[in-house]
Amino acid sequence: MSTEALDTRVAGQRSGCVRLVLAHVGVVLAAAIFIMPLVYAFFSALKPNTEIFSMPPTLVGSEVRWSNFVDVFTYGPFATYIANSFFVALSGTFVVLVVSTTAGYAFGRLRWRGRDAIFLVFLVTLMVPQEVLVVPMFIVMQWFGWVDTYQSLIFPFAFTAFGTFLMRQFFRGIPFELDEAARVDGAGPLRTFLQIILPLARSAVAVLAVFTFMAFWNSYLWPLITVVDYQSHGTLPIGLATFSGQNGTRWDLQMAAAIISMVPTTIIVIALQKHLVKGIATAGLGGR
Amino acid sequence: MFMTRQQASRGRGRSALSKVESRQALGFMSPALVGLALFTIVPVGLSIVMSLFHWPAFGDRSFAGLGNYETLFTQSPDFWPALRNSAVFTLLYVPANLVVALGLALALGPRIRGRGAFRVLFFIPVVTPIVANALVWKMLLQPQGLFNGVSMTVFGYELPNFLADQNWAMIMVVVMSVWQGMGYNMLIFSAALEQLPAPVVEAARIDGAQGVRMLRSIVLPMLSPAIFFATVMTVITALQVFAQPQLLTGGGPGNATMPLVQFIYNQGFRFQDLGLAAAAAWVLFVLIILLTAFQFRAQKRWVHYEH
Numbered sequence: 001m002s003t004e005a006l007d008t009r010v011a012g013q014r015s016g017c018v019r020l021v022l023a024h025v026g027v028v029l030a031a032a033i034f035i036m037p038l039v040y041a042f043f044s045a046l047k048p049n050t051e052i053f054s055m056p057p058t059l060v061g062s063e064v065r066w067s068n069f070v071d072v073f074t075y076g077p078f079a080t081y082i083a084n085s086f087f088v089a090l091s092g093t094f095v096v097l098v099v100s101t102t103a104g105y106a107f108g109r110l111r112w113r114g115r116d117a118i119f120l121v122f123l124v125t126l127m128v129p130q131e132v133l134v135v136p137m138f139i140v141m142q143w144f145g146w147v148d149t150y151q152s153l154i155f156p157f158a159f160t161a162f163g164t165f166l167m168r169q170f171f172r173g174i175p176f177e178l179d180e181a182a183r184v185d186g187a188g189p190l191r192t193f194l195q196i197i198l199p200l201a202r203s204a205v206a207v208l209a210v211f212t213f214m215a216f217w218n219s220y221l222w223p224l225i226t227v228v229d230y231q232s233h234g235t236l237p238i239g240l241a242t243f244s245g246q247n248g249t250r251w252d253l254q255m256a257a258a259i260i261s262m263v264p265t266t267i268i269v270i271a272l273q274k275h276l277v278k279g280i281a282t283a284g285l286g287g288r
Numbered sequence: 289m290f291m292t293r294q295q296a297s298r299g300r301g302r303s304a305l306s307k308v309e310s311r312q313a314l315g316f317m318s319p320a321l322v323g324l325a326l327f328t329i330v331p332v333g334l335s336i337v338m339s340l341f342h343w344p345a346f347g348d349r350s351f352a353g354l355g356n357y358e359t360l361f362t363q364s365p366d367f368w369p370a371l372r373n374s375a376v377f378t379l380l381y382v383p384a385n386l387v388v389a390l391g392l393a394l395a396l397g398p399r400i401r402g403r404g405a406f407r408v409l410f411f412i413p414v415v416t417p418i419v420a421n422a423l424v425w426k427m428l429l430q431p432q433g434l435f436n437g438v439s440m441t442v443f444g445y446e447l448p449n450f451l452a453d454q455n456w457a458m459i460m461v462v463v464m465s466v467w468q469g470m471g472y473n474m475l476i477f478s479a480a481l482e483q484l485p486a487p488v489v490e491a492a493r494i495d496g497a498q499g500v501r502m503l504r505s506i507v508l509p510m511l512s513p514a515i516f517f518a519t520v521m522t523v524i525t526a527l528q529v530f531a532q533p534q535l536l537t538g539g540g541p542g543n544a545t546m547p548l549v550q551f552i553y554n555q556g557f558r559f560q561d562l563g564l565a566a567a568a569a570w571v572l573f574v575l576i577i578l579l580t581a582f583q584f585r586a587q588k589r590w591v592h593y594e595h
Binding site: 020023024026027030031034035037038040041044052053054055056057098099100102103105106107110111112113115118121122125127128129130131132133134135136137138139140155156157158159160161164188189190193214217218220221224225236237240241251254255257258259261262265266268269270273274276277278280281 | 309310312313314316317319320321323324326327328329330331332334335338392395396397399400401404405406407408409410411412413415416417418419420421423424425427428430432433434437438440441467472475476478479482524528530531535549552553556557562565566569570572573576577580
């Protein structure tokens with residue numbers, strides 16, 4: 001190899017190396033700017049309220065008030081908001097999982113008359129956005145006497161066809177010989193469903209569970225409509241707005257509360273980071 | 289003779305079996321069917337009825353025909369602005385979201401160390417409560433907040449009062465929404481990029497395709513199904529925007545950032561005119577369906593499917 005060619009190749013490698021370093025610098029910079037709002041919010045949560053809008057801005061205030069994270073709980077019924085959010089999100093997720101897996105099984109693995117027609121109805125309802133349903137849903141809640149109850153937070157949006165669709169698609173990918181074998185062994189559909197199909201669909205069930213939990217946890221529009229007495233049935237997103245009142249906004253506490261509300265879903269995402277891309281590819285159709 | 293009898297008995301057996309299976313299927317289906325009927329089909333029907341009535345939250349209802357729709361388009365002072373705001377938000381938000389998401393997905397290539405951690409970081413605002421995100425940005429965007437504070441201190445330049453300014457308010461609602469939402473599309477694109485067939489990319493590289501050329505002629509066409517999917521979903525979410533303007537600006541200044549969903553919420557639950565709200569919701573629904581259908585028709589022009 002001529003020295004000239006060797007030179008250009010080394011130069012090429014070096015420029016590739018430089019480019020890789022630059023790419024890393026760029027990504028780190030973008031990430032730092034991107035996460036800055038949350039970092040600043042966290043430090044703001046540790047400041048006295050009077051220093052939130054100091055000029056020039058500071059990251060750390062004159063004192064570090066971890067007590068803000070305690071005061072959040074005495075300022076209003078914040079513990080109730082957290083408990084309500086957990087209760088509603090967990091119950092809602094449970095309902096969604098039961099409804100979606102059973103219906104998905106019927107659509108995906110049982111043969112019955114009218115199956116395809118009814119499935120089409122399910123698919124069509126997928127297109128109706130929540131924003132269109134909330135107005136009549138409020139009237140339905142009045143009929144049931146459910147306004148300002150836990151039921152109204154849990155049930156109305158736990159029957160959307162998305163979960164059923166997701167589970168049906170997944171169930172159809174499982175070899176049908178398994179059902180036949182189970183039937184030959186004398187297992188009915190319920191046993192086949194519980195002991196063979198459901199365990200094989202663990203990953204899809206997990207994806208659905210995570211997405212559903214997050215959707216309930218973050219839900220805002222519907223609780224805003226159906227919850228009347230914030231003190232008893234308010235969820236976290238509803239409660240977060242209560243830190244701004246007639247006497248101005250307690251920004252310090254509001255930021256502390258906001259940070260607390262971010263913890264559960266952030267933990268879930270970090271814990272599941274290895275499955276994140278695949279999970280999105282599985283459930284990509286839904287969510288937001 | 290024997291054959292036919294066996295066939296006959298098998299036929300009878302199968303129909304009996306399918307009857308049993310139908311009954312079992314009904315058992316499995318019943319929770320979903322009851323729920324779907326009560327919480328989707330009934331509300332959809334009810335909402336059509338409501339949109340045809342004067343339906344105050346309290347007091348007497350009366351049939352209005354198409355009166356609510358007429359009110360929306362000819363009398364309501366906020367409806368056209370709300371439509372305009374939703375359109376402006378969608379036109380700004382969707383391209384910005386897609387470009388940032390695609391750029392990040394491309395930037396976080398396989399040679400970036402810790403790309404998994406970076407992905408998680410960019411995804412976090414998608415899963416944190418939108419209310420919490422919006423309140424954080426509300427703090428940053430105050431005249432005394434971090435953005436203006438840094439600008440004043442470092443450059444001695446006073447930024448506009450973003451959330452109170454007629455033009456800036458919408459831009460900031462969009463910026464905050466892109467920050468909050470683009471991580472989702474980033475992951476969609478990452479998943480699609482990981483499934484690009486290596487031989488095709490390699491062949492293009494050997495043919496001398498690099499950089500922008502590679503992106504335009506190879507990567508983007510192969511990514512087009514994912515881009516199409518992301519576009520359709522993002523347009524739908526853009527038309528559903530509510531929490532960000534509600535919390536950042538309250539729809540203001542005036543009605544400069546009030547989108548359709550906030551209009552629906554205000555009419556229904558602040559001004560107690562549920563009939564008008566239902567009618568506006570139907571306008572929103574029709575808009576979503578038309579835009580989605582349009583995109584599906586237009587996809588032939590630019591989406592390349594394998595096979």
